Amino acid sequence: MGRVIKHYCNVCKSEAQQLQIEGSGDYQKIHYACKNPECKHKFVMIRTFSHTTRESDLTRTQSVEAEAANLKQTEE
Numbered sequence: 001m002g003r004v005i006k007h008y009c010n011v012c013k014s015e016a017q018q019l020q021i022e023g024s025g026d027y028q029k030i031h032y033a034c035k036n037p038e039c040k041h042k043f044v045m046i047r048t049f050s051h052t053t054r055e056s057d058l059t060r061t062q063s064v065e066a067e068a069a070n071l072k073q074t075e076e
């Protein structure tokens with residue numbers, strides 16, 4: 001996995017440790033445990049894909065290729 005995003009307990013504001021991630025892809029439930037020994041709050045955060053703000057160059061290239069293929073077909 002990549003970098004762990006720091007999360008904080010919403011009760012005592014201490015740093016929380018990431019325990020596990022449920023699911024994969026666009027919808028994940030992330031389990032955390034508060035590192036404060038006097039708190040020990042455990043909680044789940046939900047991370048979901050929201051929306052695209054810039055189109056991927058990968059899909060852009062594909063659509064350009066698809067357009068080129070379409071043009072070829074109409075020319076023939």
Ligand SMILES: [Zn+2]
Pocket residue numbers: 009010011012013014034035036039040041
């Ligand atoms: Zn806490």
